[in-house]
Amino acid sequence: MxxxxxxxxxxxxxxxxxxxxxxxxxxxxxxxxxxxxxxxxxxxxxxxxxxxxxxxxxxxxxxxxxLRWDGVPLAAGITRRVRWLIGTTRGYTSYRSGLMAVGEHAWQLPGVLAPTSLLTVVDDSGGDYAVVYNRRLGTMTVTLRCAATSTWLADSQATTTWVANWGGWLANLGYVPSVKHVAVTVDTAPDPGSRLSDYMTGRIVPHGPAAARRVLQRLVEVSPSAAADVETRVSLTFSPAASPSKPKDVDEALAEISRTLPGLQDSLGGCGLTVLGRATTDHLTAIVRTAYDPAIRGDVARLAGRGGTDLSRWLDWDTSGPIAAEEHVDRYVHDSGTSVTWSMHEAPRQNVHADVLARLLAPGPYPKRVSLVYRPLPAGDAARVVESEVNAAQFRQAYHRAQKRDESARDLADRERANQTAREEAIGAGVGLMSLFATVTVVDAGDLGKAVADVESRADVAKIRLRRMWASQAAGFAATLPCGVCPPQLSRHWPR
Missing domain, CATH: 1.20.5 (Single alpha-helices involved in coiled-coils or other helix-helix interfaces)
Incomplete structure (x- = not known):
């Protein structure tokens, strides 16, 4: 053989x-x-x-x-801590909503989500989908509900094709100037057991055999520990101001987004994704509500399973946020949950396989959201950016040569990668900036240490170096929600 x-x-x-x-x-x-x-x-x-x-x-x-501390210059660390102290003194880190708050802001989402509102758009097929409109930044975000095909169930040739098509899809974003950024989020959580419990309760006959009833009841009790909810979302954030047509109002901007979406949505089919549809108002509201109050995940899932009529009666966008939230330097406490968020500090240095993120994205014992944010550079600016990076690398090489010092291994590898990027861009590859954010939530604050260790160990397997978002936990938490929040862009547009 x-x-x-x-x-x-x-x-x-x-x-x-x-x-x-x-x-x-x-x-x-x-x-x-x-x-x-x-x-x-x-x-x-x-x-x-x-x-x-x-x-x-x-x-x-x-x-x-x-001088640096954990890779961050001391000046940046001190500046961040001073801003944190100013914000704490002014009460910016504490949030109260509903009847506990007084004034015109009693019913709104916290922090960077405060200027957002939810718009409903009717598509050509007669259905509707939701658009998260950020009134401060002028951006609009549409979320696609997707089902990802596992690479473990496909051969290597299919996986290679999916990755190549995904690279082409990202490269095409450089020719869509209205797309500000794209976020791919994998949301996992232990199954609350409400759906299975409701299903079995309605089918167990009272006069059935006692042994059979005990077996089914035991199955309902242990199934949440062996099952998980997994949801994949692709959120596209548009900036109407960057569009060549320059929409004059919100209606024209929504109409242009409706014309742009079908092409982007259909192209995802060749990337190993099955688009289930565009997220509706009820769907986005349920995601935000369960993120801030994870204890009611089962109740919300039960209401959503009834067709959404009961859900829309009890929840809307303004009331989907927490009743109370407190941001700490290292964590974010909100309603029934406590969350910790990390951002990617360093991508894998070595070449990796297509399933390198599988361990990080896989379901765990605690609710977790991992978002990969891609900010495409316009095709016209990509060549200029990569050439400037190549020139910078050559400048450092010339400086070391003038100083009669050998080039370090990291500088040599960085220069080679800069040249490689320029060559790939010259033959049609796209160029963009990538970020990764991971949020884990626990209901019992005593489990926070275990949850943190679980995520950090998964990141090590994925060859990614994460850094906890010190003094920025609330913004990082919002970045993993389908609301169009991108912290690198907020740092340039948000008042300080």
């Missing part, structure tokens, strides 16, 4: 955007450090008295920019 070894396809080449900087600093930080050193040299040439006056602030500036 003859056997042939089939080569397994691997993927890699991710790199952090560095720019024209040295020693791991950005361009502005590098200029600041050089300016501080220049000031010290000039002061020393004038007199020791002048040097004594400028030495302390110059050295402090250099230290704040050069």
């Amino acid at each position: 003859m056997t042939t070894d089939q080569q397994i396809r691997t993927y890699g080449g991710w790199r952090r955007s560095r720019g024209m900087g040295l020693l791991g600093l950005g361009a502005a930080q590098t200029l600041t450090v050089f300016a501080a050193i220049t000031v010290l040299l000039i002061a020393a040439s004038i007199s020791l008295t002048v040097l004594a006056w400028v030495a302390a602030p110059a050295v402090l500036t250099i230290a704040l920019l050069m």
